[in-house]
Amino acid sequence: MDRNQRIDNARRVVVTGIGMVTPLGIGKEEFGRRLFSGETAIAEIKSFDTSSFPSHLGAEVTNFNPRDFISVKNMRRMDNISLMTAASARMALEDAGIQITPENRDRVGIILGTAFGATDVTAQFAGTLLTQGPASVNPILVPNIVMNAPAGHTSIELGFRGVNTTVTHFAVSAETAIAYAAAEIRRGTADFILAGGVDILSKFYYESLTKFHALSPQNGGTEACRPFDKNRNGMIAGEGCGIIFLENMESAMARGRKPYCEIKGTGMGSSPTTPTGWPENTNGVKRTFSRALKKADCAINDIQAIFAAANGGRILDAMEAEAYAEIFTGLEKPLITALKGATGESFSGGGIMACALALSMEKNILPPVVRLTNPFRPLAFVAGEKKEIEINNAVLAGISFGGTYAYLIFGK
């Protein structure tokens, strides 16, 4: 290999491990099997009482046994969100075939996204403070209130000491974290970075989403998550963690690892909205999409698949579909899939989506959009069942209320 090729490989960022704790399954085997067979994890919520709410469905993580992944010593101090994160991170490390050693630990890091953090613990702490006063609060809860707790606990549990930070920007938290991690690998700040996102369902969070009229059912419809469907009427809340393991191509080759895929480029953007509202037009999506393509040095007709942000919300799905219709006017349409009918909307679900995308590129299969029976636009949706197709380049879309965008371009 000549020198230029080596320099090039040192700047190429690849995904060589994935780990996840999701409503669809713990770990890539179960997750992949259920995802590609078109199952959904959406069901009646069991972990708290929803009888006073109009919605009762959610996508909960079940059958997660933290003991399978986390030391008893550290488990005592960790809350639910940190347990999911540390377990996912451990799976991603193992999947990548990396052990943390005194020699490599300072060159391994984590960049995590979380939209809302530990809303369960924060609500508990605030409840005691506001009803019983400051003398009654439990100091043990304090470390877990801050949003960087999951990444902090994970670094302690797994013993790595490199770059460590937490992004929180609503529904693009995970996508932004992954983009930042890719840039840090490219820059050489770290050899290996775990990147992804985590969010959890809590009663307080569910109640807030209900009051903001974000959840299905709306407008007299029946309760269900139907991305891109004519009859969609809101999202279904979910939870979970998805983490991908990043390194540069030279390192992966030297270790003899075959990457799932490469992160070729990222684009970030904003557009004006009302507070927590949606933008009025598709300009933000189009601009950010084209920035990402440019960064990836990827031609638009080389994109075979889009993993959409759509979650069954009336405005988001319409805007996103409209944007792709405009972007691909007169061009061959890429296949579009959306996972949130299967996994629920966990806001930092970009981490789970990135894991799904990596599996898709490895297997050359696109997962279906669950419950999409009546698409409201004639785009190339993967409706009904999975689709086998050679995927050379795929797009991961991050769109958040409040007008924030993060697009990631993945390549073979």
Added chain:
Amino acid sequence: MKKRIVITGLGTLNSIANNVPDFASALREGVCGIGAIDLFDTAAFRSQTGGQIKNFIARDYIPRNFSIKRMSRADMLSFAATLEALSDAKLYPMPNKLKEEVGVVIGGGAGGLLEAENFYGDLLKKNGKNAKFSKLSALFCASSADRIASSFGLAGPKSTFMTACSGGATALGYARDMILDGHASIMLAGGVEPMCRITYAAFNALKSVDPETCRPFDKNRAGLSLGEAAAIMVLEELDAALSRGAKIYGEVLGYGITCDSYHMTAPDEQASGAVRSMQAALKDSGLSIQDIDYINAHGTATPVNDAMETKAIKKVFGKRAYSIPVSSTKSMHAHTLGAAGALEGIVSVLALQHGFIPPTINYQESDPQCDLDYVTSGSRKANLRTVLSNSFAFGGNNTTVIFGKYSERGAVNG
């Protein structure tokens, strides 16, 4: 050649000043902003003091053409600081053609918790009947960046970092990267932290607050003082700044982020994370230990942090540690958590620009564990080339940023 990223605008509100010129004077004079708090009732807490921003009336800072509806205190403070920074950088009103290329990144903290506490109290007390969920629309700290970007019509990258006490510093580093990597040509970067009961209760519960006023590096230091602040910088590429004739305050030379991987709330007494954070920032800046002229310490005034940080500085700088002035301006403006790294970034830049080292105030008795030059008898004149600023956080998150005085040939080659 590597692009150079410079600072062309500053804006801040904090407990010792409500704008940048006043802040520079207050830092030089060693003003203490820590005192009684009236944002909420402190009677039942272990401590009653803090560094609250004085006389903040939003409409004195935010013109009527910007809506402040549903803004939290954090949103309003960060907006006011942004407006000052943009005006200072001669980017307000912002030319339309620039908006596509301008992004914003904020180190967040409590966000709208102060307002949410009132809501949550209602929710718990009265069976939720009168609780207004609309008060939650600004609950999360990402709201501030959203309000800034939407109000000014920005179309560039937008993000929020939340790593407790190092988020503001990380935001500055991330903003530099966004420009270096070509994602934006101008970044508004900084941090905001409002005071609120939950934060106040949390630090009191951990007994990390000094019931009096914090005394960094003092033998009898007994904890930190909590504060609030908004601090925003305008960053852009040097050539762009020069070609539009911008005033250049200084340069972001580099940064480093590491993790202790040790304990969630206690720093590693071996100081490994802090040492590596400073070393990573030096490496990123292409500087040697001889090149650092002043260290703006994290210096929270907790017994463990100040001893640990002193040890870390000695491990990184060796004998030279004794000849580098180190001060903790938290003695004046208190610990502003998510804003701290950005606020102390502004301190660093003002020190470079005005040629002085701000003091560590409230210092009385020396501690054998803390034996560096902490600038304890008033501010000091000094022609500084570079400043290294540390931010260490719960969760073991460390960020160090290095700033340089602007000179055509580079801070240390001038």
